[in-house]
Amino acid sequence: MRPAENLSDPWDAGRGRVLLRIARESLGEALGVGQAADYREAWLQEPGACFVTLKRWGELRGCVGSVRATRPLFDDVWLNARGSAFHDSRFPPVERDELREIAIEVSLLSQPEPLPSFAREKEALAALRPGIDGVILELGSHRSTFLPQVWDQLPDPAEFLAHLKTKAGLSEGFWSPDVQLQRYSVIKWAED
Numbered sequence: 437m438r439p440a441e442n443l444s445d446p447w448d449a450g451r452g453r454v455l456l457r458i459a460r461e462s463l464g465e466a467l468g469v470g471q472a473a474d475y476r477e478a479w480l481q482e483p484g485a486c487f488v489t490l491k492r493w494g495e496l497r498g499c500v501g502s503v504r505a506t507r508p509l510f511d512d513v514w515l516n517a518r519g520s521a522f523h524d525s526r527f528p529p530v531e532r533d534e535l536r537e538i539a540i541e542v543s544l545l546s547q548p549e550p551l552p553s554f555a556r557e558k559e560a561l562a563a564l565r566p567g568i569d570g571v572i573l574e575l576g577s578h579r580s581t582f583l584p585q586v587w588d589q590l591p592d593p594a595e596f597l598a599h600l601k602t603k604a605g606l607s608e609g610f611w612s613p614d615v616q617l618q619r620y621s622v623i624k625w626a627e628d
Contacts, residue, residue, distance in 0.1 A: 454623060455544070462628075463538075485545040486516055488500060488517045489583075491541070501543070503545060547620065557611040560615070563617075564619075568587075571619055572617065582600050592621060
C-alpha cells in the first residue's frame with residue numbers, strides 16, 4: 437500500500453473516488469434509491485481492509501470496518517458501508533431521507549504491524565505515534581481499534597490508550613504485559 441503522504445498521487449485519488457462511489461451506491465441500493473454500477477477493476481478483487489465512516493452534518497453517524505484483509509476490497513467497502521449505516525450499535529439505522537445529508541469517508545488500512553509486548557503502559561505509550569498510528573488492542577476476548585483520525589479528538593497518548601481500553605471493555609487504568617498492540621496506517625478519502 438502506498439503511504440499516506442502520497443494522497444496527491446493520481447493513482448490514489450482515482451481509486452479513492454471509486455471506493456467512495458462504491459460505498460455510496462451500496463447505501464443507495466440498500467435504501468432502495470439507486471443501483472450499483474458493474475465494477476470489474478482487478479485491484480478491487482484483491483484482498484483489502486477498510487473502514488467506512490458516515491457523518492451527518494459533521495457528526496459521526498456510523499463507522500464499521502475490517503482491520504485485516506480477508507475478502508476482496510470491493511466486498512469489504514460494500515459491506516462495511518452497510519454495516520456503518522445499519523449495524524453500528526451506537527446509532528439507529530440510517531433512513532432513506534438521511535442519505536443526501538450523509539458524507540462518506542473510506543479509510544484503506546495497511547497490514548497491521550505487531551508491537552512488542554510491554555511490561556509497563558509507559559513503554560507502550562512511548563511507542564505510539566500520535567496522528568500516524570491506527571491502533572489495535574487485544575487481550576483475550578477484549579478487542580478494540582481506533583483509526584489514526586481519532587488522534588484529532590484524543591491527541592494525548594495516555595488519553596488515547598485509556599479510551600481504547602474502555603472501548604475494549606477494560607478499565608482506563610488497566611495494564612498487563614499480555615496486552616497486545618498492533619499499529620497500522622491508512623489512506624483515506626472523504627466526500628465534501
